[in-house]
Amino acid sequence: MHVLFVAPHFPAYQRQFVRSLKSVGARITGIGEADPAHLPGELKEWLDGYERVGNVCDEQALLDAVRRVQRRGWVDRLEATIEAHILPTARVREAATIPGLTVKQALLCRDKPMMKEFLREHGIPCARSMGTASVDEAEQFVREVGYPIIIKPRAAAGAAGTYRANNDAQLAHALRESGVGAGGSVALEEFIEGHEGFYDTMCIGGEVLHEFISHYYPNVLEAMRTRWISPQIAVTNRIDASGYDELKKLGRDVIQAMELGTVATHMEWFYGPKGLKFSEIGARPPGVGAWDLYCAANEFDLYREWAHAIVHRKGSQRPSRKYAAGMIALRPSADGRIHGYSGVDAMQGKFGKWVIDAHLPPAGTPTQPVDAGFMANAWVRLRHPDYDVLREMMDEIGRTLKVHAG
Incomplete structure (x- = not known):
């Protein structure tokens, strides 16, 4: 081929x-x-x-x-x-x-208001949303839905350019910063309270070959706006637990509705007082090195499985589900240049056998802004057979491993 x-x-x-x-x-x-x-x-x-x-x-x-x-x-x-x-x-x-992947499928996976409208028509539970280039339309939507409101680019990845508005002043600021009224167009969404995570698949002919479920701690928008937080991504190895059945069905329903074929997918979801809600889908692998975590957690080569699916239309390996795996992002204490670290030796001594890898830029390296992403500065990736222990390890690293900068 x-x-x-x-x-x-x-x-x-x-x-x-x-x-x-x-x-x-x-x-x-x-x-x-x-x-x-x-x-x-x-x-x-x-x-x-x-x-x-x-x-x-x-x-x-x-x-x-x-x-x-x-x-x-x-x-x-x-x-x-x-x-x-x-x-x-x-x-x-x-x-x-x-x-x-067709143009229609790519558009549905790229344009968030179009995506949600399409999926609502197919019975997928989504937040209320709309796309607009008009300040008046945005204000009317808020009158109907109420605050808080999420304002984001129609075709963005992650939390880039995303705002949460709790009142009229914040809405006006977000619309102005997004260029609405001056040629810019945005997606407006009802704010969904709840826990956020993602569901990733590798599909062949629309059937799920491999699937993975990950959790954000805390939710992405908060993580990308708050310096003191050391945000985490945790990949569960308890994917067969009954509590995930609804999520796996939701993901398969999205794949079927969009008639996706042999493709990798990345879906975001929320679960809270309003139940399980679909957030968005990308017809691609996830970012933030998630596939590397899946490989380490499952003792197999997911990149090769992707290639095998495309070339041979079948898989060649099974994930072991032996480990949960996670990444914790470590924020510099201030913008500027990295001066050094504290807590590295303690982390290595206590958790070294569970560390997959780490990225600790040397002293003198310019820092990146907090909103540049999970892997913009320092980070550590780990795995452990017990998901709860993995979370405890990442929590302790977040408290004790510090990046000094200024």
Whole structure:
């Protein structure tokens, strides 16, 4: 099978997908922005060809590159795994008549108001929402739904550009910052109280091959706005517990409603006083290194399973569910440059056997803002057979391992 893979060079974890495709016998042509002379040696060895473009989100440039490859021989698949690349790649895929995620499916997974309207029509429980470029429409929606309200970009990943408004002044600020009334368009959503997590799958022909459930502590919006919090992501190994049955059914219902085929999915959810609510879906692997946690927790190579599903339309391994796994993000004490750390030796001495890996940038490294994401600064990843013990370990690391900066 000949697979075209978009952006094989950056971010660095993209190389895992190329590696896995090669390991299951695929021929791979990369399409990327990097100078081919500057590609890492191992990536050059895995790639059978490479097409350089100025911008992989430029649909015409991407299509031209695909056409060049097609003139040289048959292409079976065109794959992308980065959120911003999903829709441009789907449009090029349809124009070049290559099987895979369609433009309609990509749009539904990218445009949050369209996504929720579609899923509500298919009986999926979602927060009330709308998309608008009008201040008047936004204010009318708030009058109908009430505060708090969430304001977010129509097509964003994570909590980037997301606001919570509790009153008229905060709503006006959020709309102004989002450009509403000056050409910008946003998604408005009813605020759903409750615990937040995500449900990820690898599907073949619309059937779930592998599934994983993770929890946020605390919820993402709070985590991305509060410096003193050391936020956590925890992957459960209790996925067969009956308490997750409703969530797994919800995820499968979404996949069926959208008629998704052989694809990785990433779904966000809330559970609280209003019950289980679907939040959003991406037709791609999750960010924040979640697949690395799944691999470590389950003693298998999920990247290779993704490649095996695409190339051979079947899996080759079963997850062990032996471990729960998690990541804790460690925020610098202030913006500036990192001065050093305290508590590292104590962590290593107490929990070293359970540490998967850690990222502790050296002294002098410039800090990143709190809202830059879970992996923007320092972090530690761990695993343990007992989910509750894993949480206790991460809590203690959050209290005792400090990143000094200023």
